[in-house]
Each structure stands twice: as C-alpha cells, then as structure tokens.
Amino acid sequence: MPTQYDPAAVEVPTYQRWVDAGYFTADPSRVLSGERKPFSIVLPPPNVTGNLHVGHALDHTMMDILARWHRMSGDEVLWLPGMDHAGIATQNVVEKQLAVDGKTRHDFGRELFVQKVWDWKAESGGAILGQMKRLGDSVDWSRERFTLDEGLSAAVQTIFKRLYDDGLIYRANRITNWCPGCLTALSDIEVEHSDDPGELVSIRYGDGEDAIIVATTRVETMLGDTAIAVHPDDERYAHLVGTTVTLPIVGRQIPIVADEHVDPSFGTGAVKVTPAHDPNDFEISRRHNLPALTILTPEARITDTGTVFDGLDRFEARVAVKEELRRLGRIVAEKIPYIHAVGHCSRSDDVVEPRLSLQWFVKVESLAKEAADAARDGRTVIHPPELAARYFDWVDNMHDWTISRQLWWGHRIPVWYGPDGETRCVGPNEEPPGEGWTQDPDVLDTWFSSGLWPFSTMGWPENTDTLKAFYPTSVLVTGYDILFFWVARMMMFGLYAMRDEDGRGLQPFDVVALHGLVRDERGRKMSKSRGNVVDPLAWIETYGADAVRFTLARGANPGSDQAIAAEWVAGSRNFCSKLFNATRFASMTGAVVPTGPLDREGLTDADRWILGALDRTVRSTTTLLGDFQFAKASEGLYQFAWNEFCDWYLEFAKVEVYAGGEGAERTRQVLGYVLDTLLKLLHPFVPFVTETLWTSLTGGESLVIAEWPEAAANQEDTAEVDARIEKVQKLVTELRRFRADQGVRPSQKVPARITGLEAAGLAGLEGLVRNLARITEPEEGFQSSAEVEVGLGTAGLVVSIEIDLSTTIDVEAEKARLAKDLAAAQKELGLATAKLGNTAFTDKAPAAVVDKIKARAELAEADISRFTARLEALAASAPTGGTPA
C-alpha cells in the first residue's frame, strides 16, 4: 500500500462504477408503494454554454451532500440534472462564429440558423455535464432534461396558453429595457446596475423670465422631449404651467405641465420629459396625453428627429448635441464626472436603453402574491431565515415581467395573427391556423421555461409517477444572489400550475437553502477583469474532487459568503491523505469491522472514550445536515477524525495492539468499527476517498448504498471515562512540554517515576501515559534530575513525575516554564478573588457560578504555592547549573 492517496487514479473510474451500478437512478414506485420516503432536488439548470465555475462547485457540493446523505438514510432520492437553453447567450455564441465568415443569422434564415444552434449544442454545448461528473454529482442521468427538448417545450406551450386564457399574459406598448447590442428586450433582472462616471448637463429651455433649467445625463434625448414637468405646488414655476417653451435645436413648442411625481427638491425642480425613452417620463406622458417620439433605432442611433444628428450613435450624439447646445448658449452647468447608476445588459454589457416597444408581459400581481404567501405561511421555508426579507422585498414589489425576446433561439410565442387583425393563442395539441395567419416572431424569455423546471422535468403536464412521487421537491439549493432568478419564477409557476386535491397551489420546494458567494482568498468577489477567477477543475486535477468539495463544504455557513484559496484546498487534500493513512494503519494492524453491533463489554477507557466521541459526532453530524449547516458538520468531522481519532486514539490503540492478547483483539474491533462509521459519515462530503478506503477495509459493495450510522441506542454515560482520558492527555501534554523546553528529542526515551496516579483514578492508565510521553520505568541507578508536577483540575490533585535526564537540566528553561505557569495562576487568582470579594456578585449570581469561581480560586492558590515552592527549590539547589547526574 502506498503512503499517499492518489485521487487522480481512482475518481473517474469510481464515478463510472457508481453510474453503471444504477445507484443514482430514482424509482418512483418505491415511493408510491410507501416503501421509502422521497427526497428530491432539481438542479437549478446551468446554462448550456457554461462551464463549471467555483460557485457551481459549491452549489453542487451542497446538493450532493444532501442527496448522498438521504440515500444512505434509506430515502428514495431523485436528483434531477439538466440545462437551460440560455437564449441570448447561446444565440450570441453561434452568431459570433458566423461573424468570423462575415455572415449574420439573417443570411441563413430562421430555420437554418436554429438548426446551426442545435448543431453547436450537440458538438460543444453542455461541457458542464462532464464537469459535474468530475465533481462526483450523484444525479440521475437517466432523467437529464433540456429546457428546449420536446417535453419541456410542450410544458411551456401549455402554461402559456393557460396564463393567456386566464388573462395573465398580455401584449402592450411599454418602455422596456432594451439592449442595442443583443437587439432584444430584457427583463428587469437581466439588467445590472453599476455606478459609472458620466456627466450631468444643465440646459436652459426658453429665455428671460420664462427660462427653465433642466438637468440630464443623456443630453441626446432632448431631441425627443415633448414636455417639461414641474411639481404643481412649486411656486417658482407656477406662472409657467400651461405655457409652452421652444425646444432648442429642434424648434418644437413643448408644454410645461404640472405633475405630482416630480421631486421639487431635486436639482432645479423641473424635468425634461422624453416619453419614448424613460419609464418615468412615459408615465407622465400618459397622465398628460403627451406624444411619445421614438428618436432611437433598435441599434441606438438617432432617428426621425429631422436634425443633422440623425444617423449618429447615441454616444456620438451625446457629444454633438451638447456642443450644438453650447454654441447656442444653452448650457448653464456641467458636472463632470458625474457618478450615477447605469444599467448594463447582463449578457453583452452594453448600456441598456429604455425604449418604447410592443412586447409580451406576464401580469405578476396575483402570481407574486401567491409566491409570497407560500413563504409567509411556511409551505416553503427559506433558510437561513434572515434572507427571507430579501425574497419578500422582491416578490412584494415585482413589476410585470417582460417575456418576449427578439431572438430566434428559444420557445417561439404560440400566438398567431390573422389577416384581419385577429389574435389566437395556440395550445400544445391544437393545429395552428392556416392560410393568411402568421406566428409572432419573438421567443420567450429563457426563465419562462426554467420557471417550470421543478415539474416540467418530471413530465408535467402529464401526471406521471415521477411527479406524483417527487413533487413538491424537498429542497432547492442556490445562491442568495440569484434568489430572484430561480426562486421567484419557479414559485410563481409552481403554485399556479400544480394543485393539491383541494385546488390549493402546491409549492415547488419545501425548503430553499441559500448559500453565499465564493470569493478569492482575500474575500474579494471573483471577476474576469480582476483576474482572480479560480477554475475548480484545475483544482480537481491537482488536489482531487474530494479536496475541492471538502474545502467548499467547510466554508459553507448558511447564507454567508466564503473565501477560498489553493492552500486551503491543499489542506483538505492533506485531510484525505490523513484518512488514507489512518485506514492504512488500521488495515496493517488487522482491524476488523464487526458485522453486527459492536460488543461493548470489556472495553478499555480509551475504547469507551473514542466510542463516546464517535456517538456524539454521529448525532451532531446528522442534526447539522438536517439544518443545512455544512460548515459545522464538516468541521466537526475534521476535528473528530484528526484531533481525536488520529492524534489520540490511534496512539492509545498502538499500546493495546502491541501488547497483544484479548485486549488487542477488542481494540482491532473498535478500530474497525470507528473507521467504518467515520467513513460513512464522511462519504457525502468526500465520496471518492471514503469509497476507496471503505471498500478496501470492509470488502463491501459500495458506500453509496451503505447505511447511515445511528448513535448507539443505549449510549453509556462516558463522563467519567472522558474525565480520565482528559487527565491522561493533560499528563502527556505537560510531559511533552517539559521535554520540549528541556530540548529532549521526541524519540528519546527517558526513565521516570510517577506518583499519585492512583489517587487521581488513573491506576490502569499508566501505560498510556508512559507510551505517549515516551517515559520508561525507573531502572537501577535511577536518579531524578527534575520533577514535573501536573495539577489535574482539582485543588490538591497532583501527579508528580520524577525524571532522570541523566544530564544536567536547563535550569533557566525550567524557571521560565514555571514562571509562565505561575503568572497565569496569579492572574487567575486575581480575577477570581475580585469576583468573590464583590458581594453584588456573590448575592446575585447563581450558586453554581459562585461555586465554580470558588473552585477556581482554590485551584489557583494550590498551583501558586506549588510553582513558588518549585522555583525556590530550583534557586536553592542549583544557582549556576543543574544537579550532577
């Protein structure tokens, strides 16, 4: 057996073995028959163009931990994978390829272009699925879905028709977020705001007493102004309301109107009104019957203004119009730079232009209310609860959702227009109308289809066994940053489409478990421009998937961000190696995993101590996983495995095993039992290394289908045993400290006489102390050169060890050691005495607390007198050196 674990050699074949064995395939019949409880997760569908980034790695690790834990706990687990078609992103990818040959999608026509996108998807799309396998995702590949596949497309058409017939989908001319790069409308959540430097230009309209000054960051839009608005109570402008003013450059007369929504305290209190290019202005125009003049083409070039600026790009026009206004003496002030929030397209990063256009919308009011209610009444629990406010903030203030996109790649809107202006929405099983009718050219927002994901993937609108067994899903795991993207959409559609027997909406998930962002090692957000993006696959190659998973799990505190760095992944790799070596040792010493429950008769204190700690770990791990506390669960397992099992128990076990006999046999069983249980507990976190070690240790088929451990039913109270082992640890640690201070090499054995063990209740544990502290029995000619006294937590309870170093001791080092201990004890005594001298404390504090402080004071006093005596003895006996050997 090698001394180091090599993840690269085992991970890929191990994963393939799991898939081939069918461990991840869900069987709804076992749920419907009542044999097993269901546990289901739908994977928030990644983008078909995407690659696994470290945020996915965290998300997937959490889901996989839950899936594997529930599978081992005897639930029927469905973890359903798939991808979304990512309308804009995917179309952009293929259009970029065409652009290399100087072609556009229009050169091919709609049908041919869409075929090219499918070709691309077949060849290079979905790389992320292979990357999920590397990470170890235990998803049911037999149920993989794609938002644009046949079944899901039928689901989209079905729900569209239902919403349309219910009056929840409508078409209207509205101001929408328009991306001049992608040439499509966007929904609110596809717009990202950033504080960008721009300029705030103040322009004077009119002259003399009738002059009115407005400020804007988009000077070119003045060409489309159709009014000036002021607040009705604003006395500064009262005399102007109802009059008109000449629009500079254009020469058009525009009215001055009074509108409640103008903020009189902002700027000059007057605003220019450009109805076709600003949502607020559009509202004002509707209230005052103002015309809306579209002055920008879809590509954001000036158009239809009748000025020399027609044809200019918006940013060129911004400069040119300002210069012309300056020439006309209309510029009164400029603030440069002026930092303000600017919306960018989340796909292309182009500055989004508010633009009046005819689009399809979902009327969200009733849907959003349902989505909020389901969370408020606990049908869906948001975890951690402090993030629920964020969810409510969003669903309570949602605007109607723009669902049409001017793209070709996606679900085409199933609405047809007749020769006489008729409109007909076509359901999934209906024939489209014939001659003379044309279908709406637009497609639906990708999230319209991903909103159906929790049930469309299970076969909806058919009432399949999968749906019956696994909907509502148990938990949705996702980052708080996309709470709006996934959760709100899926909640709205799930509650609308899925109903229980009473016709009540059925929530898509029982729990929404939110995690934070993965940041770089200094806590900064990862970004391409900063160059601090980490590639989880590179880390998987270097350190193994288990190491990446364990690092992410260990940092995953609910709802909060985590930092990650390569050296921490290396630490997790080291942990996997530690497990490997512990198992290696256990195998070499002949550890056996008991087939039934462990026989707890005749066990040593060390055995009972580790079993007690193991039981606590089983209990806490199970509880913490149920509460999505991945960080604490991982940390607890790490501490148990490394600091208790490896650092102490294995050393105790060596003493017993090397002694041979019956005790050795029992220890081998305990070793096997603890390791078997530990590997099971760790399997959801680090599936590959645990699988490798467990199958080799036990000869079992697979940990994937092994049974999740339960804490011993009649667990004995190990408090006394724990106290004894703690004392042993204290003795060993103090002796090691003395040795280190005296410069005695760890491997060097030194003779020593121990007294007081029996009084401390440690009579049977001398062997452990001697072996771990590397001290031997005193032999002939034994001469103590130093005495170490170790206090064991109670005043007067002291074990003394006389050590024969067979050389002079380093008196200065020993003095320093004692002085340090003395100072600590004195500080302790000072604090305790002060408290006890305070009658307010002794009167009001609980008796148990007062007693505890009294005990501490006594212990400190005892320590002080002991340390003082020893220091005095040192000073008297050896002022210049040590005692001759």
Add this chain to the structure above:
RNA sequence: GGGCGUGUAGCUCAGCGGAAGAGCAUCUCGUUUACACCGAGACGGUCGGGGGUUCGAUCCCCUCCGCGCCCA
C-alpha cells in the same frame, strides 16, 4: 436616498451573557515502523471606537466609524 448584512489571532472564519476557539501562516525541535500531504511544542487577540443595561458583556441596547450587498 431606502433596506439588509458585517467588523473576533498575520489571513479566512466559528463562538454570541458567566474562564477567548479552529484551520492556514509563523517560530523551535524531530525520519519515534499509519502519515514530512507528518508528529511534538511554542508564539499570537484591551473580540472596530465610545456610551448604556447587568453582580457580570465579545455576546443585549444606543451611538459613531469602516467595509460589503440589494433596491432606488
């Protein structure tokens, strides 16, 4: 501007009314037959500042300062 978080050892984070914790980093010693991807030991913190409540505050309240996120 509104809201939500957050500030604890050099770094990343737990703890959140009764003796300051972990991992990593640093320093010293060490090839002792599971492991140098290791072992043993050590160093390191007026728990952002200031008030208040309490017998007692890192923990509760107020306030100020710093940082982050979301929404306008």
